[in-house]
Amino acid sequence: MNRKVILWGLLCCVWSLTGFGADEAPKYHTTFIVDAVPANTPHDASIYLVTDIDGWVTDKAERKFQRSPDGTLVLHLLHSSDTLQYKITRGTWSSVEARKNGRARPNRLLISTASEQTVHMTVESWEDISSHSYTIYMYFLIIAAIQGLLLVVAINTIRNQNKTANSILSVLLVLITISVLGRASTFDPDVFNWEPKLLFVPELILFTYGPIFYLYIHKLLVIEVKWSRIWPQFIPFLVQFALYLPYLALERQTFIYKVLDKELFPYFAITGVLALLFNSAYWIICKRILAGYSTQEHLNEKQKKYLRFLDYVLNIKAIYLGLWLIVVVIYVSGRILNTDLLYISENLIDVLWLLFSLIIFALAYYAVKHPEVLREKKKYQDQKINQDEISSIKNKLIKLLETDQIYLKPELTLESMAHMIPTASHTLSRVINEQFDQHFTELINTYRVDEFIRKVEASGDSASFLEIAFSVGFNSKPTFNRAFKKIKGCTPRQYFKEVHSSDDRH
Structure with a gap:
């Protein structure tokens, strides 16, 4: 009996020492x-x-x-x-x-x-009684978001609008607005404690901005694109949403604990790097589309101006992507060097959101200020014009070109020429297309090139080609070279070389 008691006592001691049961x-x-x-x-x-x-x-x-x-x-x-x-x-x-x-x-x-x-x-x-140094920044984001909603309303009230392009731009603006509001909400402790899952809202735009802006450019420039090629581009967003879905289902306080434990930080860091690569690829694609489309000769001056604006937007986006890359480099450097670089990263991210909101709202503002760019063009068969009016416009046009030589004005546009006749710009465009079998730009460049050749032959070698090109209405060397080659099939130097060779043979 004593042996059993002693053995039991030893087991209890071992149990307590090893921590089992306590x-x-x-x-x-x-x-x-x-x-x-x-x-x-x-x-x-x-x-x-x-x-x-x-x-x-x-x-x-x-x-x-x-x-x-x-x-x-x-x-x-x-x-x-x-x-x-x-x-x-x-x-x-x-x-x-x-x-x-x-x-x-x-x-x-x-x-x-x-x-x-x-x-x-x-x-x-x-957090609740501090004097927030970022309050003005937060209010700016909120004001920008409200401005975005107002622009959505304004864009969709444009008459004869390009409905498809405007609808896509509206969707993009709504997403940007929601994301900006979500970003602003992360600054307010009360809002975060009320609904901490708003932390995910700014993430909405990471994998949606690129495809939607890409589609917007296609529809704005009337470039056909099949839906079967568009929807797969949203797969990264669907994957991102699937990864966040388990956290969205969590109870509020549990979610806050996950945030405090930095469990979500790897998701945000990884998606941030992948989104940078994703949006950089779309930047390159959109840049190529604009570069290719801007070389087309049928564009009027307003369309060219809008293309230049879109290109300007992409240039700002390049700065945005550059800052984004710097944030990634700083984060990686901090991890490697085991150094706290949070302050620098946060300030750069604030700048990114500020620049991001300015880009898209500037785009929308331009669309409202120049609604004619987004309006659908009416078909000729929907316009009534009699033959006498066509002949009258044609004769006045020929007089302006051959007698008044208005093509010598570098700032000449379809709208300004229509005002001189006078007639509507779309009517003048129809007359040029049907009576001269050319677009407005092609017609003007034809007169300019002919005048250029006449002046070169008259001056000999006393003036440079570029000086003469500017004197006949061209405003840049690339535009002149492109127009000359399209009309004559060769460069100016090749043209005159062939002409001189032909004269020598005769």
Whole structure:
């Protein structure tokens, strides 16, 4: 009997020593000391330590700091884990500590190197009562989002509009507006605590902007594109949404804990890098489309002006992508060097969102200011014009070209010529197409090239080709060379070389 009692006692000792059946005994004793809190901290506020080992409970009684005689706040913590994340609060997540500028601070990290240690810290500000240095920036995003909604309404009230292109632009504007509002909401602690999943809203635009802008350009320039080639371009967005879906199903407080534990950070970092590559590829594609389309001779001056604006937008987007790349490089460098570069990255990301909202809203503003670019062109069969009117317009046009030599004006446009006749620009365009079998630009360039040849032959070698080209109405060397080659089938030098060779043979 005594042997059984002794054996049972030994088993109990082993059980207790190995920790089976009981919580692991604390190995570390850490003293946390808050040396200073912000001056606007309420004098009767209770200050708590919130840790991951306690499930991020914000007002646990045994985690409340006690005020020492010297005015500092002290808390003794016994813990078994050598690593823990923590923050300081006044009892709620809305009153959690923040950085000096009022923005959310990362979790503090403790790595225990001894069984007993003391940690000193200073609370720089509280999220709920800090003076946010980024308030103006947040308000700007909200105002930009409201402006975006107003532009959507304005675009869709344009008469005779290019409905397809405008509908696509409207969808893009709505997505941008929602994303910008989502970005603004991440700055407000109250909004975050009310609905933390709004953190995902700015992510909407990462894999949708490129395909939608690409489709917009196609429809704006009346370039046919099959839906079977469009929808696969949204697969990256669907994959992104599928990855975030499990987190969207989480309970609100559980989701907040996931954010605090930085569980979502790898998703944001990886999608950010992939989205940079994704949007860079679309930038290249859109740039090539505009470059190819701008060389077409049938474009009028307003269309060319809008193409130049789209190209300008893409140039700004190039700066945007460059800054995005810098953010990625800074992040990777910080990880490699184990250095906190969060402040730099956050400020660059703020600039990115500012630039991003300006780009798309500038595009929409231009569309509203120049609605004629987005209007669908009426077919000739829908316009009534009699033969006498056609003959009258044709005769006046020939007089303007051959007698008045209006083609010598570099700023000449279809609209300005129609005003001289006078007639509607679309009527003049029809007369030129049907009576001269040419577009407006082709007709004017034909007269300019003929005048150029006449002047070169008259001056001999006394003037350069470029000077003469400018004198007959061309405003750039590439435009002149392109027009001459299209009309004569060769470059100016080849043309005159062949002419001289022919004269020598005769």
